[in-house]
Amino acid sequence: MLSFEMSAEELLTYQGTNPRPADFDQFWEKSLVELAATEPETEFAEATDFPLPFAKTEHLYFTGTGGYRVHAKVIRPHNAEGPAVLIFHGYGGEQPKWVELLPYAARGFTVAALDVREQVAFRTDSQQANSFSLRNHLVEGLDDGPEGLLYRHVFLDTRRLADIIGALPEVDETRIGTTGWSQGGGLSLVCAALAPGIKSTASVFPFLVDYQRAWELNLEKGPYDEITTWFKKRDPRHLREQEVFTTLGYIDLQHLAPKVQSDVTLYIGLEDQTCPPSTQYAAYNKLGGPKQLRVYPDFGHDDLPGALDEIFQSFSTNL
Numbered sequence: 134m135l136s137f138e139m140s141a142e143e144l145l146t147y148q149g150t151n152p153r154p155a156d157f158d159q160f161w162e163k164s165l166v167e168l169a170a171t172e173p174e175t176e177f178a179e180a181t182d183f184p185l186p187f188a189k190t191e192h193l194y195f196t197g198t199g200g201y202r203v204h205a206k207v208i209r210p211h212n213a214e215g216p217a218v219l220i221f222h223g224y225g226g227e228q229p230k231w232v233e234l235l236p237y238a239a240r241g242f243t244v245a246a247l248d249v250r251e252q253v254a255f256r257t258d259s260q261q262a263n264s265f266s267l268r269n270h271l272v273e274g275l276d277d278g279p280e281g282l283l284y285r286h287v288f289l290d291t292r293r294l295a296d297i298i299g300a301l302p303e304v305d306e307t308r309i310g311t312t313g314w315s316q317g318g319g320l321s322l323v324c325a326a327l328a329p330g331i332k333s334t335a336s337v338f339p340f341l342v343d344y345q346r347a348w349e350l351n352l353e354k355g356p357y358d359e360i361t362t363w364f365k366k367r368d369p370r371h372l373r374e375q376e377v378f379t380t381l382g383y384i385d386l387q388h389l390a391p392k393v394q395s396d397v398t399l400y401i402g403l404e405d406q407t408c409p410p411s412t413q414y415a416a417y418n419k420l421g422g423p424k425q426l427r428v429y430p431d432f433g434h435d436d437l438p439g440a441l442d443e444i445f446q447s448f449s450t451n452l
Contacts, residue, residue, distance in 0.1 A: 149415035214241035215305035216452035221313035221320035279383040295328035326389040343412035390419035402432035
């Protein structure tokens with residue numbers, strides 16, 4: 134274990150490498166004001182492809198920043214108990230299949246799964262007719278400054294989803310949990326930072342953290358290899374290196390982590406060369422609320438045995 138990383142003791146005190154922009158807090162305050170000024174134009178449409186006798190299955194559409202029409206799947210039990218769970222998917226993937234949402238719905242929880250914009254899953258009219266992009270989203274918009282970063286919009290989409298689900302009459306907005314793996318693990322923490330009412334978060338090996346550290350490790354594996362590719366194509370002599378990492382700092386989860394007040398459980402595989410452990414600890418060590426670790430010494434970016442079951446049981450008990 135830890136064959137390529139710092140020691141276990143160093144991980145517990147590591148505070149990150151990627152610079153924090155001087156106006157980070159103001160940037161996100163301004164971004165949230167922009168989101169609030171964007172009419173959500175919320176629409177729930179019956180999901181006729183997956184009817185259930187005990188719940189409504191629906192396609193949710195809403196408008197996010199930049200005028201993008203965002204999609205999510207929602208299951209709303211007829212006898213809802215108040216809690217809700219927001220699920221975020223991995224990088225380049227799509228939200229879970231309907232059947233994968235059933236455990237929470239059967240428990241009486243409202244459950245919503247976001248489709249991350251531009252990641253080739255459920256298509257909306259906001260996408261270009263022939264667009265097909267699986268990668269490079271990390272550096273998408275980098276040349277346009279922090280306001281142009283694709284992930285700035287995605288981060289704000291998580292807040293809008295939390296607002297919409299929290300406002301449903303059957304949902305208690307103080308009993309919402311967030312969860313996901315990899316990109317979804319990162320977005321589950323982002324949502325908890327930007328939507329302060331989130332009660333509980335289960336984040337599995339989160340992506341979107343400490344970009345400069347991931348780049349310096351030079352593991353040449355996706356998704357952080359997109360940064361190296363960007364330098365090769367845009368700045369081969371690294372004349373803009375400081376500017377690049379400072380710009381990425383606006384969407385670096387470790388800088389949002391102090392705003393997270395939810396109860397967080399973070400799952401880490403110490404041999405993870407996709408989302409290196411040190412990057413994850415950079416966020417964990419800065420979390421503002423109650424937190425606990427689940428460490429898997431011999432696992433990388435893999436299925437972590439017992440994690441899904443434990444997350445379900447934890448939400449069932451604590452939400």
